[in-house]
Amino acid sequence: MLDKIKELKAEIEAAQLENKEKLEAFRLRFISRKSIIGDLMGEIRNVAAEQRKDVGQGLNMLKNLATGKFKEAAEELDNLNNNINEAQPDLTLPDVPNQLGTIHPISQTRDKIVSIFQRIGFNVADGPEIEDDWHNFTALNFPPNHPAREMQDTFFISKNPDKVLRTHTSNVQIRMMENQEPPFRSIMPGRVFRNEAISARAHCIFHQIEGLYVNENVSFQDLKNTLYYFAKEMFGSNTKIRLRPSYFPFTEPSAEMDIYWGLKTEADRKITKGTGWLEILGCGMVDPNVLANCNIDPEKYTGFAFGMGIERITMLKHKIEDIRLFFENDVRFLRQFSTIG
Ligand code: PHE
Numbered sequence: 001m002l003d004k005i006k007e008l009k010a011e012i013e014a015a016q017l018e019n020k021e022k023l024e025a026f027r028l029r030f031i032s033r034k035s036i037i038g039d040l041m042g043e044i045r046n047v048a049a050e051q052r053k054d055v056g057q058g059l060n061m062l063k064n065l066a067t068g069k070f071k072e073a074a075e076e077l078d079n080l081n082n083n084i085n086e087a088q089p090d091l092t093l094p095d096v097p098n099q100l101g102t103i104h105p106i107s108q109t110r111d112k113i114v115s116i117f118q119r120i121g122f123n124v125a126d127g128p129e130i131e132d133d134w135h136n137f138t139a140l141n142f143p144p145n146h147p148a149r150e151m152q153d154t155f156f157i158s159k160n161p162d163k164v165l166r167t168h169t170s171n172v173q174i175r176m177m178e179n180q181e182p183p184f185r186s187i188m189p190g191r192v193f194r195n196e197a198i199s200a201r202a203h204c205i206f207h208q209i210e211g212l213y214v215n216e217n218v219s220f221q222d223l224k225n226t227l228y229y230f231a232k233e234m235f236g237s238n239t240k241i242r243l244r245p246s247y248f249p250f251t252e253p254s255a256e257m258d259i260y261w262g263l264k265t266e267a268d269r270k271i272t273k274g275t276g277w278l279e280i281l282g283c284g285m286v287d288p289n290v291l292a293n294c295n296i297d298p299e300k301y302t303g304f305a306f307g308m309g310i311e312r313i314t315m316l317k318h319k320i321e322d323i324r325l326f327f328e329n330d331v332r333f334l335r336q337f338s339t340i341g
Pocket of ligand 1: 167169170210248251282283284305306307308
């Protein structure tokens with residue numbers, strides 16, 4: 001009997017349980033009620049008394065060995081099956097397509113304008129959206145109580161210290177001129193805020209791009225050439241421009257630039273108010289007071305600045321009639337500006 005136990009021990013140890021069938025055969029032979037170990041247990045009473053203890057212990061050892069080995073192998077097979085299920089996706093499931101986003105039309109226009117100016121040596125500058133009175137107004141030659149402040153319906157945040165939501169990106173030109181030495185040749189895109197009633201034509205949040213060039217001997221002719229280049233790159237090489245005198249506190253002289261839109265259709269007539277011309281941006285020569293406010297010598301340096309609304313240009317380019325569409329994030333609108341396929 002003891003020899004038999006030794007034999008079975010070797011057999012259990014050698015058993016390879018790499019699949020379900022072998023596992024089940026192993027269970028039947030060594031673990032089930034009718035297993036060989038069970039049979040041998042039944043025969044203990046026939047064993048000579050002096051061997052009985054050893055045989056009993058030997059059979060218990062076999063039982064534990066077999067159960068241990070069975071459990072371990074069953075677990076391993078289980079894990080293996082799980083892994084196989086993970087590695088093999090169910091190819092019969094319906095497809096869940098990845099929805100690609102699109103670049104917002106405002107970002108597309110901004111990127112286009114920025115790249116047009118980068119090509120002629122402008123770099124990109126940034127500034128805060130929460131601004132003090134000095135950078136948004138006073139340094140830009142808006143004296144206290146000057147009526148021009150009324151033109152920009154301001155959101156005030158606090159009185160002391162005075163904080164406003166910037167009403168234009170012109171604050172960035174002040175911050176730049178205060179902190180660096182000329183020459184400057186920068187383009188400054190950003191969000192601006194005005195306390196206006198929201199309508200199809202106006203919003204309380206919109207985007208501007210401002211440009212600034214300050215150096216020795218910068219002339220109005222440079223401004224005009226730069227803007228003409230921009231208009232042709234943005235609206236096509238046949239684009240015509242005109243400059244009309246205007247007023248901004250921070251530029252002198254100041255102008256507004258129109259592009260010729262045409263008068264071919266009734267819609268053209270409506271959008272250009274019957275003139276064929278459309279206003280695109282404000283511009284002018286940086287007022288000497290503004291340079292002086294930033295400790296730049298107006299006798300030595302001159303400069304030009306211009307500013308435009310990104311929403312307005314996007315609306316013109318794509319014939320969009322309601323500015324509110326830009327802020328609603330309706331994917332049916334945004335998908336029309338997909339640049340991918
Ligand atoms: N800051 C002006 C505005 O918001 C635009 C502008 C910028 C005009 C620079 C002239 C020069 O209306």
